[in-house]
Amino acid sequence: MTLVESSALTRAEREAVRAIYEGAFPDELQVPFDDLFVDRMLVLLDEDGPAGFALVRDLSGTPWTFLRYYAVGRRGRGTGSAMWRLLTDVLAREGRTRLVWDVEDPDEVGLSPDLVEEHRRRIVFYERLGGRLQPVRDYLPPHDDGHAPQLLLMDAPLADVPDPSLRELVETVYLRRYGVRADHPVVRRTLRASSL
Numbered sequence: 001m002t003l004v005e006s007s008a009l010t011r012a013e014r015e016a017v018r019a020i021y022e023g024a025f026p027d028e029l030q031v032p033f034d035d036l037f038v039d040r041m042l043v044l045l046d047e048d049g050p051a052g053f054a055l056v057r058d059l060s061g062t063p064w065t066f067l068r069y070y071a072v073g074r075r076g077r078g079t080g081s082a083m084w085r086l087l088t089d090v091l092a093r094e095g096r097t098r099l100v101w102d103v104e105d106p107d108e109v110g111l112s113p114d115l116v117e118e119h120r121r122r123i124v125f126y127e128r129l130g131g132r133l134q135p136v137r138d139y140l141p142p143h144d145d146g147h148a149p150q151l152l153l154m155d156a157p158l159a160d161v162p163d164p165s166l167r168e169l170v171e172t173v174y175l176r177r178y179g180v181r182a183d184h185p186v187v188r189r190t191l192r193a194s195s196l
Contacts, residue, residue: 001051001079003086006041009050016050016073017043024071028148039068042090044083048074052083058096059176063159065091066177067101084129088158097159100173101126102139108150123154131156136170138193142178142186167196 009017018033036055044052052072056065072079091099103126106119123133136153155169164172174180174187181187 001044001046001082001086003042003044003083003090006037006043006053009043013043013045013050017041017053020050020053020071020073021069023073025069036069042087044072044079044086046079051079054083054087056087056091056099057177059100059172062172062176063095063097064172064176065096065099065158066173067099070101080125081129088130088156092158097161098155098157098164100153100155100169100177101131102151102153103133105150105152123152126154126156129156134166134169136166136190136194138190139170140186140190142174142180142184166194167191170194170196 006014006017021033021036022030039055039057042054042056043050051074053069054067055069056067058065070080070083072083088099103122104115104119106116106123108119111119123131127133131154134153134155139151139153141148141151153170153173157163170190171182171187174184174190175182182191
């Protein structure tokens with residue numbers, strides 16, 4: 001298995017990544033496939049071709065990286081864990097110190113039992129690999145039009161550096177990922193709900 005930049009893919013491999021993307025995320029969490037390439041896509045290749053991908057964006061002004069999408073096409077073979085190790089190794093070698101991402105909240109009101117279980121499994125998967133679920137509440141992308149799922153915030157250290165305060169983590173993600181300052185109502189709501 002190897003992790004490669006998306007620019008190294010053939011047309012057929014790129015279409016295989018598209019199929020993984022479209023199969024992994026519900027419509028409300030998808031953007032048009034070609035729009036993904038404004039960020040850095042790292043693709044896991046195995047003997048059968050593309051097996052998964054991670055879409056990341058460095059958070060400018062910080063040594064942190066935001067994980068936008070993480071998906072595997074073949075489950076149950078350790079593919080997700082192997083890709084995670086390769087991804088975090090690449091980022092750490094590049095001097096990145098923290099990986100931050102959001103996950104769907106399994107406690108969101110109105111979810112089907114299947115979705116609750118899926119969201120819980122996803123969190124457990126990340127925790128098994130060193131991810132930490134942060135005690136952040138009312139965390140929503142500022143562009144939410146009422147259709148986005150309720151989200152939680154996770155992170156994983158990539159280097160032996162002190163952890164930021166929870167407030168710094170929240171404010172940095174909103175500013176560097178979404179371009180929203182700490183005095184924005186969305187950020188203030190999250191800080192209040194999280195007792196920060």
